[in-house]
Amino acid sequence: MQQIAETHHTGLIGSQPVPPAAIDEAKKLRREPGFPTAWLITLPTAWLILFLVLPLLGIIVFSFWSSSGHGMEPALTLENYRAYFEAEGFFDPESDRFLTPSVFLRTLGSTLYFTLVVMALCLLVGYPIAYFLAMQVQSFKWQMALFLLAMVPFWTSYLIRAVAWLPMLGRRGLLNTFLINIGAIDKPTSLLLYSEFGYTMALVQLYVVLCVGPIFFSLAKIDKAILEAARDMGATSFQIFREIIGPLSLPGVAIGMIFIFVMIMGEFATAVVVYGGKTTTTGTVILNYYAIANYPFAAVNALMLMLAMMIGVIVILRVVNIRKEL
Amino acid sequence: MARWTPERRKKAWIKGGFSVYYVIFILFIYGPMIAMFVLSFQGRRGGTSFPMRGVSLHWWQKLIEPSTVGDLQGALLRSLVLALIVMVITALFSTMLAMAFRKRFTGSNVLFYTVMAGLMIPGILLSLGLASLLRQVGIPPAWYSSALGVHVVWTLPFGFLVMMAVFNRFDGRLEEAARDMGADEWTVFKEVTLPLITPGIVAAGLFGFTLSYDEFARTTLLAGEFNTLPLDINASMTQRIRPTLFALGTASTLFSLLMIGLFLVIYTLLMRRFR
Numbered sequence: 295m296q297q298i299a300e301t302h303h304t305g306l307i308g309s310q311p312v313p314p315a316a317i318d319e320a321k322k323l324r325r326e327p328g329f330p331t332a333w334l335i336t337l338p339t340a341w342l343i344l345f346l347v348l349p350l351l352g353i354i355v356f357s358f359w360s361s362s363g364h365g366m367e368p369a370l371t372l373e374n375y376r377a378y379f380e381a382e383g384f385f386d387p388e389s390d391r392f393l394t395p396s397v398f399l400r401t402l403g404s405t406l407y408f409t410l411v412v413m414a415l416c417l418l419v420g421y422p423i424a425y426f427l428a429m430q431v432q433s434f435k436w437q438m439a440l441f442l443l444a445m446v447p448f449w450t451s452y453l454i455r456a457v458a459w460l461p462m463l464g465r466r467g468l469l470n471t472f473l474i475n476i477g478a479i480d481k482p483t484s485l486l487l488y489s490e491f492g493y494t495m496a497l498v499q500l501y502v503v504l505c506v507g508p509i510f511f512s513l514a515k516i517d518k519a520i521l522e523a524a525r526d527m528g529a530t531s532f533q534i535f536r537e538i539i540g541p542l543s544l545p546g547v548a549i550g551m552i553f554i555f556v557m558i559m560g561e562f563a564t565a566v567v568v569y570g571g572k573t574t575t576t577g578t579v580i581l582n583y584y585a586i587a588n589y590p591f592a593a594v595n596a597l598m599l600m601l602a603m604m605i606g607v608i609v610i611l612r613v614v615n616i617r618k619e620l
Numbered sequence: 621m622a623r624w625t626p627e628r629r630k631k632a633w634i635k636g637g638f639s640v641y642y643v644i645f646i647l648f649i650y651g652p653m654i655a656m657f658v659l660s661f662q663g664r665r666g667g668t669s670f671p672m673r674g675v676s677l678h679w680w681q682k683l684i685e686p687s688t689v690g691d692l693q694g695a696l697l698r699s700l701v702l703a704l705i706v707m708v709i710t711a712l713f714s715t716m717l718a719m720a721f722r723k724r725f726t727g728s729n730v731l732f733y734t735v736m737a738g739l740m741i742p743g744i745l746l747s748l749g750l751a752s753l754l755r756q757v758g759i760p761p762a763w764y765s766s767a768l769g770v771h772v773v774w775t776l777p778f779g780f781l782v783m784m785a786v787f788n789r790f791d792g793r794l795e796e797a798a799r800d801m802g803a804d805e806w807t808v809f810k811e812v813t814l815p816l817i818t819p820g821i822v823a824a825g826l827f828g829f830t831l832s833y834d835e836f837a838r839t840t841l842l843a844g845e846f847n848t849l850p851l852d853i854n855a856s857m858t859q860r861i862r863p864t865l866f867a868l869g870t871a872s873t874l875f876s877l878l879m880i881g882l883f884l885v886i887y888t889l890l891m892r893r894f895r
Contacts, residue, residue: 326723327795329805334720335731338713338776342734345769349749350741356752365755423645426638440642442884447649449826450876451834453850454869458652460861461659461669468655468670499648552740560742563836567857577744584841589752596745607740 353600357593366589374594398579402598405575406606409558412497416554417547419498420505424546427506428513429539441510448503455500456567463492463568488570496568501557505550512546513539548614552607559603653873660867668861679863683871692852692868698763699849703833705764706771710828711821713772714779718787739777743837746770751841762844770838775831779824786820819890826883830876 360369378398395403423444431437447455462468473479516539524534562577576599583592655670663674683692717735721728750770754761761767794816798808836850843851849872856865 327799327805328723329719329809331720331723331725334716335725338717338735339731341713341769341772342738342776345750345766346734346738346741346746346773349746349753349770351749352753352756353745353749356756366752419645419648422638422641426642430635430638443646444642444649446877446880447653449830449834449880450653450873451836451850451853451869453834453836453853454656454873455653457853457857457865457869458656461655461866462652464669468651471670499652503649556740556742560744560837562744563854566854577742580744580748581840584748584751589748589755592748593752596748599742600745603740603742 350600353593353596356590357597359590359593361588361590364587374590377591378594378598398576398595398598401574401579402576402602405559405577405599406602408494408575409555412494412501412558413551413554415494415498416502416505417551420502420550421509421547424506424509424513424543425539427510428516437514444506445503448507452500453563453567456496456564459492459496459499459568463496488568490569490573493565493569493573496564497558497561500564501554504553504557505547508549508553509543509546512543512549516542544614548610552610555606555610556603559599559606656866657870657873659863660870662863662866666863668863668866679867680871682862682864683867691847695847695849695852698846699833702763702768702771702848703829705768706775706832707825707828709768709772710775710779711825713776714783714824715817715821717776717780718783721784722787722792735777735780738773743770743774743835744840746773747838747841760844761842763839763842763846763848766842766844767839767848770842771832771835772828774835774838775828778827778831782824782827783817783820786817790816819887822883822887822890826880826887829883830879833876833879 356366357374358370358372359366360371360373361367379396394400427437427441427444431440460467464470470479520538521534524538529537560577562575562581565573565575565578576595580592580595580599583589583595658672659666659668659670660679661675661677662668662672662679663676664678666673717731721732747770750766751761754766790813794812795808798812803811834850836854839848839851847855853865853868853872856868
């Protein structure tokens with residue numbers, strides 16, 4: 295009896311022979327195919343920890359340190375945060391700054407506002423391009439060629455592309471000449487260069503390609519048969535867009551918007567080049583405090599920027615559940 | 621040919637409208653660059669805006685002369701070397717990571733989001749964080765160490781996404797067959813996997829090279845005592861702007877375009893080999 299119990303076990307259909315122990319052993323020993331995961335991820339992970347995780351942790355830690363003339367000293371102080379949030383006369387009903395947020399918060403707010411405006415404009419300008427490429431261009435070759443043509447600026451220097459706006463926007467720049475020639479204005483306006491208008495336009499031109507790409511990809515994935523079916527059932531073009539194309543392209547829109555959002559929130563170079571440094575973004579504030587060696591305060595500004603960005607990204611992800619849609 | 625029904629006519633009109641809009645869009649995207657290109661040939665006495673006062677190579681000559689815009693040749697060389705190193709590391713790391721992600725492993729989610737964070741976190745934050753960290757530890761930043769580090773953090777997600785897409789469409793049975801015939805892992809990789817994913821690796825390399833070559837924000841505080849090209853361009857913005865800057869911008873853009881073209885040619889040739 296003992297013998298049987300060892301070589302047989304009761305299965306669903308009668309008793310089955312027990313597989314020899316050697317096979318089990320061999321199964322365990324047989325490595326999964328491919329290189330061991332540990333080999334593959336160790337180096338990249340170490341690199342990311344060193345150059346991504348540690349710097350970010352550094353910002354968090356340094357924001358609690360105290361600044362001392364030429365650098366910073368280890369401490370656990372909320373002084374930098376107080377200086378960030380508290381504006382003079384905030385609690386003083388007599389002061390004209392009563393209940394006015396600090397200049398740093400207002401800078402963050404205006405950075406955010408500006409970013410949202412540019413995002414909306416990029417979507418407005420970029421969506422039809424992606425739509426045209428994905429839906430209207432029939433041949434694959436042309437589609438790829440026109441798409442690449444629209445995307446190439448992404449691989450060139452955005453600093454140089456910002457510089458290239460200078461001859462366009464100046465008092466004697468191309469735009470002024472153009473506006474005079476078509477009779478819109480009769481003398482050159484200086485409203486273009488170093489103005490909010492010029493800055494906005496430059497940012498849209500610099501970043502719009504970032505949303506054309508993702509929107510194009512999500513539009514190109516749409517099965518044309520669905521659109522055909524909707525049309526056969528009598529849907530108007532507008533209905534097709536509202537009910538099918540729009541919703542299905544949302545993941546691309548969300549990715550593009552997140553991309554532009556994080557880029558422009560941290561923007562500082564274009565502000566200097568096209569706006570002549572006349573505006574302050576949180577990015578320029580951080581650089582300024584770094585330049586005067588107040589690293590903890592730069593860190594607080596950076597941390598608040600990161601916080602605002604995280605909230606923004608979460609809001610966008612709330613609107614569109616990318617992971618579900620992909 | 622089919623008859624011009626009102627339906628077809630309407631469609632043609634819509635397509636025409638979109639085409640016109642596309643052309644305007646391309647002009648908007650490339651217009652400033654073209655203006656800069658033309659102005660770099662500005663006459664000797666001309667300024668930084670139109671009209672052109674004659675045509676000359678004056679500003680291009682000034683670009684080549686030493687000591688015009690700081691150490692231009694050196695900056696260009698450093699940017700090139702840096703971009704090449706970033707290209708190699710990006711291609712290597714993104715391939716390794718994408719291969720690791722073909723299997724399930726603990727912490728894969730955390731690793732995925734950490735890689736993607738490189739895409740999301742503005743350069744200025746990484747610059748600030750690493751620069752203050754290095755200052756605290758007492759290591760001076762340099763373009764070949766700290767700047768290289770954050771450049772790879774920035775380019776890796778692009779390369780990684782490309783390689784993930786490549787492996788998504790990869791037929792694992794080919795490797796399986798090679799293994800069944802007794803090939804060891806290295807042979808399988810060298811003889812089967814690598815040739816099939818080479819176009820993807822080239823594309824990942826393109827992202828590594830061009831994004832590093834043009835990167836400014838991440839290098840700002842981390843290049844140390846020697847400038848890379850974008851830093852040099854930014855530095856020359858603080859002086860009086862001359863058409864030399866346009867010549868420099870044009871040269872740099874043409875170089876970028878050349879590199880993109882080169883990568884595209886290599887990519888197409890590699891793809892053709894498999895058909």
